[in-house]
Amino acid sequence: MNKMEKALHELAEMDELAAGTSPIHGLCAPAKLLTTIAYIAVVLSFGKYQLSGLIVMVLYPVLLFQISGVSVGSFFYKLRIVLPLVMAVGLFNPIFDRRILIQIGTVGVSGGVISMLTLMIKGVFCLMASYLLMATTPIDVLCAALRKFHLPATLVTLLLLTYRYIGVMTEELAVMTEAYALRAPGQKGIHVSAWGSFLGQLLLRSMDRAEELYNSMLLRGYHQHFHYAPVKKCTGKDAAFFLGCTACFLLLRFVDLAQLLGSLFVR
Amino acid sequence: MIEFKHVDFSYEKDRPVLRDLSFRIEKGESVGLIGANGAGKSTVMKLLLGLLSPTSGEILVDGVRVEKKTLPEIRRKLGFVLQNSDNQMFMPTVYEDMIFAPLNYGLSREAAEQRVDAVLQKLGLQELKHRHNHRISGGEKRMAAIATILAMEPEAVLMDEPSSALDPYNRRLVINTIRELKQTKLITSHDLDMILDTCERVILLSGGSIAADGPAEVILRDRALLEAHRMELPFCLAGRA
Secondary structure (H helix, E strand, O other), X not given: OOHHHHHHHHHHHHHHHHOOOOHHHHOOHHHHHHHHHHHHHHHHHOOOOOHXXXXXXXXXXXXXHHHXXXXXXXXXXXXXOHHHHHHHOOOOHHHHOOOEEEEEOOEEEEHHHHHHHHHHHHHHHXXXXXXXXXXXXXXXXHHHHHHHOOOOHHHHHHHHHHHHHHHHHXXXXXXXXXXXXXXXXXXXXXXXXXXXXXXXXXXXXXXXHHHHHHHHHHOXXXXXXXXXXXXXXXXXXXXXHHHHHHXXXXXXXXXXXXXXXXXXXXX | OEEEEEEXXXXXXXXXXXXXXXXXXXXXXXXXXXXXXXXXXXXXXXXHOOOOOOOEEEEEEOOEEOOHHHHHHHHHHEEEEOOOHHHHOOOOEHHHHHHHHHHXXXXXXXXXXXXXXXXXXXXXXXXHOOOEHHHOOHHHHHHHHHHHHHOOOOOEEEEEOOOOOOOHHHHHHHHHHHHHOOOEEEEEOOOHHHHHHHOOEXXXXXXXXXXXXXXXXXXXXXXXXXXXOOOOOOHXXXXXX
């Protein structure tokens, strides 16, 4: 299996993951969507030096990973390309902010280092929450939930079709890279001289495929209106999940649990 | 049911693909559209489905002219099975793909689901219902693609190379399924054995016009005619003709 086929397999796995049967999968999509938005909003609201308070926010993804049965390893593996980019955010903070904020033994930790760590952790937490939402909710159910919140139909359809288009493009890329590798044995990757024509061909081929798919939709009565899967009616359990989680997020936002526990032990 | 009247078509000026094409297919007929590569078979299908517009002439389905404003009505009557099932099955599961058309045509989810179940049962594919499209084999995918079209309850079924890239078992399965369909059928294929098995009439296209039109048993036994148009006798007849 080449790299592209692996990527395709991983993409398809997301659909299978989302079709799981855990209690988290069973929650209604709007509740999960709102909870994720609340979580991301709270995480992003932490100040740049509030590292200890922020760290405790890991509880939500950890609990969700546990209950949903989605593997943490799969998160780090699937997002292995995005994660370094997220981690790179704030890499220059230690250069610009050298003010020593805390002293660990004889080592002084500057504000830049703390703000860098805060930014990195915020990024990872937000990615974790989004990944968990995607891994526990099928894409069309998620889109249906977005429509429930009156997001424009065009935008939601665009989101859904883009998600599908990634698969089509990856399929074409898999075929092309395999054909290339078979005629360039011993060569690692695609030679720079072929990049231009390769990308051009990829675009043309995936556009052709996308057009065929679109025609296939048109021939089966599609007329700019997608019939999403029915959204499960939200019950008291879903409301309790959303309200409970949001209350916990707010509590963790305004009460620095890590510092509180730390001060108890230090005394 | 389907009528082409003096249809001309070209993708580029001065390079006609179809020239003065006229034929008529009656309700319930099974017609095989054969011809060498580039003869214009796929173009005929695309014109019929309104994916292309003829340069001149007219195409009628049940007496209704194929044009922009009649496309929804026309497409509701015609079910098209694509050559590449991957292009037809774009939803995550077989069920979601099958229910796509009935929902678009205004059926309630319950009614659409009943129809999906009925088609799956008829084709003996119940086991595929909740399978993910990327997890099923090529043969299963082709059968599922036919099922998605039958869920539309079309009046005519158009098929582009339905037996291509299938192993003998799955090919036979597809042929048997096609034979049992009651709808009008228009099938393009290079698999002349399959055409002989499923169609009573054959239209042989060559250079964009009709070279022969008649009973499959007659045309597909005519070695000279077939060879004159870059084709061969079906394998099952090769030794006996």
